[in-house]
Amino acid sequence: MPPMSSGFDGQTTSGEELHTPLRDFLRTETGSASVLLVAALAALAWVNIGPGTYEQFWGTHFSVRIGSAGVSLDLREWVNSGLMAFFFFVVGLEARREFDMGELRERRRVTLPLVAGLSGMVVPVAVYLAINAGQSTAHGWGAAMSTDTAFALGMLALLGNRLPGGLRIFILTVAVVDDFVALIIIAVAYSGDIDVPALLVALGLFGVILLVRAAGARRGWVYTLLAVATWVALLESGVDPVVIGLAMGLLTFAYPASRTALERASGLFRLFREQPTPELERSVRRGLASALSPNERLQRLYHPWTSYVIVPLFALANAGIELSGGELARAFASPITLGILFGYVLGKPLGIVGASWLTTRLSRGRLRPSVGWGATTAGGTIAGVGFTVALLIATLAFDGGQLAEAKVGILSAVVGAFLMTWLVSWVIGVLPRPTRMRALLGTAEGIVDLAVPVDPDRDHVRGPRHAPVTVVEYGDFECPYCGQAEPVVRELLAGFGDIRYVWRHLPLNDVHPHAQLAAEAAEAAGEQGAYWEMHDLLFTHQDALRAADLLKYAGELGLDTDRFHRNLRTHSGVGRVSEDLESADLSGVSGTPTFFVNGRRHHGAYDIDGLSASVRAAKERAVLAGRRGRRRQ
Numbered sequence: 001m002p003p004m005s006s007g008f009d010g011q012t013t014s015g016e017e018l019h020t021p022l023r024d025f026l027r028t029e030t031g032s033a034s035v036l037l038v039a040a041l042a043a044l045a046w047v048n049i050g051p052g053t054y055e056q057f058w059g060t061h062f063s064v065r066i067g068s069a070g071v072s073l074d075l076r077e078w079v080n081s082g083l084m085a086f087f088f089f090v091v092g093l094e095a096r097r098e099f100d101m102g103e104l105r106e107r108r109r110v111t112l113p114l115v116a117g118l119s120g121m122v123v124p125v126a127v128y129l130a131i132n133a134g135q136s137t138a139h140g141w142g143a144a145m146s147t148d149t150a151f152a153l154g155m156l157a158l159l160g161n162r163l164p165g166g167l168r169i170f171i172l173t174v175a176v177v178d179d180f181v182a183l184i185i186i187a188v189a190y191s192g193d194i195d196v197p198a199l200l201v202a203l204g205l206f207g208v209i210l211l212v213r214a215a216g217a218r219r220g221w222v223y224t225l226l227a228v229a230t231w232v233a234l235l236e237s238g239v240d241p242v243v244i245g246l247a248m249g250l251l252t253f254a255y256p257a258s259r260t261a262l263e264r265a266s267g268l269f270r271l272f273r274e275q276p277t278p279e280l281e282r283s284v285r286r287g288l289a290s291a292l293s294p295n296e297r298l299q300r301l302y303h304p305w306t307s308y309v310i311v312p313l314f315a316l317a318n319a320g321i322e323l324s325g326g327e328l329a330r331a332f333a334s335p336i337t338l339g340i341l342f343g344y345v346l347g348k349p350l351g352i353v354g355a356s357w358l359t360t361r362l363s364r365g366r367l368r369p370s371v372g373w374g375a376t377t378a379g380g381t382i383a384g385v386g387f388t389v390a391l392l393i394a395t396l397a398f399d400g401g402q403l404a405e406a407k408v409g410i411l412s413a414v415v416g417a418f419l420m421t422w423l424v425s426w427v428i429g430v431l432p433r434p435t436r437m438r439a440l441l442g443t444a445e446g447i448v449d450l451a452v453p454v455d456p457d458r459d460h461v462r463g464p465r466h467a468p469v470t471v472v473e474y475g476d477f478e479c480p481y482c483g484q485a486e487p488v489v490r491e492l493l494a495g496f497g498d499i500r501y502v503w504r505h506l507p508l509n510d511v512h513p514h515a516q517l518a519a520e521a522a523e524a525a526g527e528q529g530a531y532w533e534m535h536d537l538l539f540t541h542q543d544a545l546r547a548a549d550l551l552k553y554a555g556e557l558g559l560d561t562d563r564f565h566r567n568l569r570t571h572s573g574v575g576r577v578s579e580d581l582e583s584a585d586l587s588g589v590s591g592t593p594t595f596f597v598n599g600r601r602h603h604g605a606y607d608i609d610g611l612s613a614s615v616r617a618a619k620e621r622a623v624l625a626g627r628r629g630r631r632r633q
Helices: 021-049 051-058 075-100 107-131 136-144 149-158 166-189 196-214 220-237 243-250 259-274 278-291 294-318 325-331 335-362 373-382 388-397 400-429 433-441 480-495 515-526 531-540 547-556 561-570 574-586 608-632
Strands: 061-066 069-074 460-462 469-475 499-505 594-597
Touching: 021 051, 021 149, 021 294, 051 075, 061 075, 069 075, 075 166, 075 220, 075 243, 075 294, 075 388, 107 136, 107 166, 107 335, 136 166, 136 335, 136 388, 136 400, 149 166, 149 373, 149 400, 166 243, 166 373, 166 388, 196 220, 196 243, 220 243, 294 388, 325 400, 335 373, 335 400, 373 400, 373 433, 388 400, 400 433, 433 608, 460 531, 469 480, 469 608, 480 499, 480 531, 480 608, 499 574, 515 531, 515 547, 515 561, 515 574, 531 547, 547 561, 594 608
Parallel strands: 469 499
Antiparallel strands: 061 069, 460 499, 469 594
């Protein structure tokens, strides 16, 4: 048996423990925000302690040559145009994951974050241009438009429970649109003189990448070589080569690990355990890799590097500015600094909230933010933190004193965005509870992850038949993590009198050999009106689930043991178990336990705090939806 998890977040899968890619992404980004901040402060300290050494170091040239051909850039350019391609590659991976598996898999949901993201760029640019109207500094408008995802999510983490978890998804989807458009602008508006032959070579190489992908090639080194060649061609063409990173990320499919693939990987591992040969070891490795999508594998590989090394290194190379009273006074009198500061702190929230409101009105409520308007406003102010892409564009648009003024504006916007967000969250916090809940949660219908709705006439239900909140668990009677979750579920039912609990079978036969028979035993007991009694007894004796044990439990419950034995022997419950298995596959469930709260998949720990938080949020949404329905009547 797998070891018990003290954090109530373990899960038995058919081969490998999995985590949600989006949750890993958020955890890494929020954690890396502190590293990014330290790097920015280190750059400021370095340039003010030894300004000559700072510029001298980052101005050092480094060349890579093969024969007579090669690339020669200074260290700052290697970071900005080379390493940052990996950052945008991870952005592209996450955008593709959201489109294939996340909030954007319902295509109608793409519209609002797309409009909000575009408006959240256009309005800040308009603010910048208004402040810089008629001046040569107007060409730096691109430095005032792009949200920094790491800082934004880190800021959201600092605010803790003041804002709903769904706001993270809203910010992330807006930021994905933001980064995508920003790269297009970098390639079009901030590239040097275009070398057409080199650009055609780059386009040709990208066409080869598309052909290789269409042919189903899975060798990573093939794509790496083609991507590096395209990067060099784009560099020679004058187009900023970081664009190839985003393009490669967007091409990388994301899909959930299927139970079939996990069972196949588990079977390979058992063969290797019996006969540990090098050939079987390679087969196991390939089997495990094929169970996960390329998108998830590459995110796991590159995301920590971009978050903890590349982006902080970029900040160290670009955030350094000399700070003195005279320099700051000159900067805050500069239209560059003021344009960037007000573009982010005022333009971003106005653009995002205004576009969201207008889209909701024009669609007659069919398209609305996934959170309440108070949370949407907080999302707009959080989006006003611009750093990574803003600095990247600033280094392309300005130099000398103007670049220093742009950096002051960017760093000031980080502080301003945090203060604005804190103010919005404080105002929401002092509202009366019903108003506060509506401001935070809103009334939008969430994505329903549970493919087969709960049917009280078919499903096994504990609790009130028409409760406002339904908790569904896919479980396995032999799974130790399900056994760990069982007392939590009991506490949840005792603490909330108005929720109902549904158990659905997901016996993982490749790792739990007695799980299928135990599920059929529960169904056999159910035919005699003792389903939940048998359910509880099976969890009490998880390590004794053989046929003889099951017959003993039937006797303890006072069941007709002859009928019970006959049902087990003829597998009369297998059809019902198969229906639950099919519903699990349709819902993308591959491990146990997996919980759904009002049809929405519960991610994270399934301890009493984690599940209670999900139940409370679902209950609040149910109450808000009920009020809205009564108003319509």
